[in-house]
Amino acid sequence: MALLRVLGALLAVLGAYYFYTKETFSEEMVRGKRVLVTGSSTGIGEQMAYEFARMGAHVIVTARREEQLRKVVQKCLDLGASSASYVVSDMKNLTSAQKVIEETKAALGGLDHLVLNHVGGGATFQHFKGEMESLISCLTVNFFSYVQLTVSALDMLKESRGSITVVSSMSGRIPSPFSIQYSAAKFALEGFYSSLRTELHLRKVDLPITVAVLGYIDTDTALKAVGGKINMQASPKGECAREIVKGTALRQREVFYPYWTTKPVLLLRDWMPELLELFISQAYLVENIP
Ligand SMILES: NC(=O)c1ccc[n+]([C@@H]2O[C@H](COP(=O)([O-])OP(=O)(O)OC[C@H]3O[C@@H](n4cnc5c(N)ncnc54)[C@H](OP(=O)(O)O)[C@@H]3O)[C@@H](O)[C@H]2O)c1
Ligand SMILES: *[C@@H]1O[C@H](CO)[C@@H](O)[C@H](O)[C@H]1NC(C)=O
Numbered sequence: 271m272a273l274l275r276v277l278g279a280l281l282a283v284l285g286a287y288y289f290y291t292k293e294t295f296s297e298e299m300v301r302g303k304r305v306l307v308t309g310s311s312t313g314i315g316e317q318m319a320y321e322f323a324r325m326g327a328h329v330i331v332t333a334r335r336e337e338q339l340r341k342v343v344q345k346c347l348d349l350g351a352s353s354a355s356y357v358v359s360d361m362k363n364l365t366s367a368q369k370v371i372e373e374t375k376a377a378l379g380g381l382d383h384l385v386l387n388h389v390g391g392g393a394t395f396q397h398f399k400g401e402m403e404s405l406i407s408c409l410t411v412n413f414f415s416y417v418q419l420t421v422s423a424l425d426m427l428k429e430s431r432g433s434i435t436v437v438s439s440m441s442g443r444i445p446s447p448f449s450i451q452y453s454a455a456k457f458a459l460e461g462f463y464s465s466l467r468t469e470l471h472l473r474k475v476d477l478p479i480t481v482a483v484l485g486y487i488d489t490d491t492a493l494k495a496v497g498g499k500i501n502m503q504a505s506p507k508g509e510c511a512r513e514i515v516k517g518t519a520l521r522q523r524e525v526f527y528p529y530w531t532t533k534p535v536l537l538l539r540d541w542m543p544e545l546l547e548l549f550i551s552q553a554y555l556v557e558n559i560p
Pocket of ligand 1: 360486
């Protein structure tokens with residue numbers, strides 16, 4: 271009986287703690303904020319731009335395809351963005367990445383949320399055949415350019431007490447056969463940004479970093495790359511974008527989407543790696559992969 275009472279009291283305290291410390295999301299948090307979303311001509315990045323726009327942020331989108339970007343900017347304005355514009359840039363070129371930040375500063379005078387999301391550099395879904403050049407190109411677009419953008423924006427973000435969001439993947443946390451180069455880039459991001467987060471914290475710099483760990487999302491690129499090659503159901507990109515934007519506004523350390531196909535798997539990773547490997551081996555239709 272005594273034990274039950276203690277347990278009850280403990281639960282009540284935990285419940286109260288959860289209730290009072292958990293900040294709830296409101297669209298007001300985003301209104302008027304200055305946001306740069308990379309890789310926003312299509313896919314999850316495009317959807318995130320629309321989410322920020324709908325809530326009245328100043329939005330800058332960037333990617334390589336100007337025609338696409340122009341359409342995204344128009345839609346952002348229609349949805350209610352405080353302002354919207356685009357910068358054309360190829361993230362394979364780090365000087366060009368740096369210029370995106372300079373143009374952001376020129377356009378908005380500062381930055382509140384840096385949302386790093388682009389993916390490219392010829393990351394394909396196939397056997398690794400040892401191609402060094404494509405590995406280096408993949409790491410340049412999917413890792414080094416993220417770091418370059420961060421380094422260039424750091425002073426602006428400190429000044430605004432802003433935040434950084436990095437879109438990662440389950441491939442940044444567990445083995446990912448047939449996307450070895452992509453996985454290497456995502457693991458690099460996870461190492462860099464989780465270490466940077468802690469380093470900033472220890473130096474008492476208030477600059478939160480949100481890492482979004484995503485499962486399989488129904489963007490055109492993903493469906494085309496892995497459709498028929500893996501045994502999984504894709505989740506909607508719109509809801510995915512909403513969750514990342516929410517996590518960004520709330521300055522959360524991590525976002526898991528979809529939660530139930532990501533978080534539990536990560537618990538297995540450390541405790542039962544053989545079981546995890548078994549699940550992984552059942553998710554791939556190896557005979558369909560080039
Ligand atoms: N979809 C999924 O299943 C999934 C799963 C886990 C994680 N993720 C992550 O979610 C993020 C978005 O993925 P997504 O599926 O939305 O991808 P996506 O639809 O292919 O969009 C990729 C974006 O990056 C841009 N991009 C590609 N190469 C570029 C380059 N060299 N320079 C500048 N921009 C470039 C593309 O625009 P341009 O072609 O116009 O340049 C596009 O806007 C990525 O970080 C990805 O790793 C996705
Ligand atoms: C890289 O970008 C810079 C700045 O936009 C540009 O001046 C330079 O020519 C680009 N380099 C290549 C190899 O495209």
